[in-house]
Amino acid sequence: MAGSPAQASRPDRGRLNLWPLALVALILGFALFGDRGILHMLKLSGQKAGLTQKLAELKAQNEELRIEIALLRNDPLYIERIARIELGMVRDDELVFQFTDRR
Numbered sequence: 001m002a003g004s005p006a007q008a009s010r011p012d013r014g015r016l017n018l019w020p021l022a023l024v025a026l027i028l029g030f031a032l033f034g035d036r037g038i039l040h041m042l043k044l045s046g047q048k049a050g051l052t053q054k055l056a057e058l059k060a061q062n063e064e065l066r067i068e069i070a071l072l073r074n075d076p077l078y079i080e081r082i083a084r085i086e087l088g089m090v091r092d093d094e095l096v097f098q099f100t101d102r103r
Contacts, residue, residue, distance in 0.1 A: 022071040032038055083089040090096055 030037065034040070072082075
C-alpha cells in the first residue's frame with residue numbers, strides 16, 4: 001500500500017512544520033543582532049557609561065580652571081607664587097645664591 005489518502009493530499013507536511021521555527025529564528029536573529037538589537041543596545045549602554053564618566057572628569061577639570069582664572073585675575077600673591085615657581089623670578093631686593101653640584 002502506498003499510503004493513506006490523508007498523506008497523499010499533503011505530501012510536504014514535514015516542511016510546513018519548519019516554517020514557524022525558521023520565522024522564530026529570524027525574529028530572534030533580528031532581536032539579537034539587528035540595528036536595534038539587544039547586543040547593540042548593550043554596546044551603546046557601555047559607551048554611554050564611559051562618556052558620562054569622561055564628562056564628569058571634564059566638568060571637574062573645567063571647575064579647577066575657573067578657580068585658577070579667578071585667582072589669576074584677583075589674587076596678586078597667587079600671581080607672585082606662579083612667577084616664582086614656574087618662571088624662576090625674584091624680587092629686586094632679593095639675593096640669589098646659585099650653587100654648583102660637585103660630584
